[in-house]
Amino acid sequence: MQGIDGIIQLMNIRDAGYIMVIINSEASIGLTRIILEKYTDKLYDLLRKLLSVSEEEMIEVINVEITPKDIEDVINFIKSKAVI
């Protein structure tokens, strides 16, 4: 569900884990900003509740280790796309 309907649906969800999964997904960034503008107070209350649980409970961090070589590849990639 998208747009306002999606946001209303989202605001009705009370499952903390689900909300955090949404916040950490890529597509949520735009959605989060829309919510921030339209539903700041509701979101704030919800996030305050979330903050009462531990960090480990809130966010499942998927750790795929980044190496110096990866960063070097990014730098080289940028340099190949643009003359700095």
Next chain:
Amino acid sequence: MPIKTIKIVIAGPYGAGKTTFVKTLSEVLPIETDVPITKSSIDGKKSTTVAFDYGRMKVREDLVVHLFGIPGQERFSFMWKIIARGGMHGYLFIVDSSSEERVKEALGMYNFFRENFPLTPHVIAANKQDVPTAVDIPTIKSILKVPYEVKVMPLIAINRRSALFVLVTLLEEIRSYLLEMTKYRW
């Protein structure tokens, strides 16, 4: 094959130039601001457009860079930690350096990041250095009480070369940090 994600946060107070910075980069680099929708929509749309506060750059099949701009207004401060944590590799802290007052406004947010992410590599970008009244780098360092080892770079966010240079500097800081960590492990 697991996809490696490099997460870079673009922080700074309201009006510092975060959105402009990402927008400028997106004009010169293959940064996508359309992001996949978590679930397929009814009309089959698979991506949605977000503001220029977010950018995704695919470097290799298994390596993606994410740029996250965070809301600068103090009333959204509860979001700073939430967006930043979860594998942030580095952050760029953009300051509006057009006047000392604007630099001073950034102190609270900068302290927040330093206190909450003390080991995360970062670079400070002094934006609007093309303004005649722009504050010089040593003064900015002094106002923000920037540690000696942290770089403060001049920035003109609307200038592609300037934005790229700052981004590459931050990436070099992240690489140096990872190299140090590798040495420490051995």
